[in-house]
Amino acid sequence: MSVFEVPGRGSALREASGRLRGVDLPRGTVEALTRWFDGADPVPPPGLDPERGAFAAAGYLDETPPPRTATVTVAGRGALADAVAAALAGPGVQVRRRDLDSLAAVLVGETGTETDTETGIGTDAVCAVADGPAPAAWTALDTLPAHGTAWFRLAVEGRHGILEPPAVHPGDAGHADVRARRLAAAGSGHPHLLAYWDAAPDAPTGPGDHALLAALLAADVRAWIAGHDTPATGDLVPAALPARRRLRVVDLDTAAIADHALLPVPDSAP
Structure with missing residues (x-):
């Protein structure tokens, strides 16, 4: 899953399945979430618990443990x-x-x-x-x-x-x-x-x-x-x-x- 900006149309999300959806989030929120989703920022963005909770409730956050060796x-x-x-x-x-x-x-x-x-x-x-x-x-x-x-x-x-x-x-x-x-x-x-x-x-x-x-x-x-x-x-x-x-x-x-x-x-x- 990835969150990104669409020029002139706000934010969007690409699901793991390939489906694209519009997301009503400010640009700064999108950038903070993107850094976290991509692993560039290992710490969840502060002050965005509701947004992270919404993504988790929708099944967009993969919290499964890493595969075994x-x-x-x-x-x-x-x-x-x-x-x-x-x-x-x-x-x-x-x-x-x-x-x-x-x-x-x-x-x-x-x-x-x-x-x-x-x-x-x-x-x-x-x-x-x-x-x-x-x-x-x-x-x-x-x-x-x-x-x-x-x-x-x-x-x-x-x-x-x-x-x-x-x-x-x-x-x-x-x-x-x-x-x-x-x-x-x-x-x-x-x-x-x-x-x-x-x-x-x-x-x-x-x-x-x-x-x-x-x-x-x-x-x-x-x-x-x-x-x-x-x-x-x-x-x-x-x-x-x-x-x-x-x-x-x-x-x-x-x-x-x-x-x-x-x-x-x-x-x-x-």
Whole structure:
């Protein structure tokens, strides 16, 4: 949210949703509030308790606590995994790197949780990254959420990035669910899709593709860390599916994004 002057028309406010509203406040009040909102003045402006109270009552002041610090393990090799690690780095996130084989070796144990063999500190989330079709071995890590570790996955098929739904809680869609749903949707073409996945051809991607996909994955991870399970909507953004309930496909040639609803495959009798 920001408050600003409109030449010749007084003050206005831009909501976090993108909506613009006129505000009947004197210029000095607007300037004082703006300095405080922007963080330039850490002390609330004196004498403006009613105005600050009005903004708070309208829901314009975000008084939620800062997001927690999380340890995120990026599992994968190559430039795309490097880009994901770089996009995640920053305040509130400690990034670790492992290859998938190494991760699986320390993951499988009596507790099922992933623990660093050197420090003994567990990881809060795992991001598996493949610059090619997702390997079937990812299904072995679908138990992560049951042991308190969030499970994010990014793969590339040709010129399409595939962001699988994050599995955060037990029962969320894992990689096995994604494979089953996509094979079912392929109908009679499912043998071709399965053979393509098994062939695992390298994706023809470059630095721009890596930056785009890494930014999208990092946004999902940071939203999870902050506890924002439901995506924001507003005047500039249409209603969107929660990340845990959608398969996101990114066209790397046009940057078009398509979100497909995806639910876990229910258990069935043998």
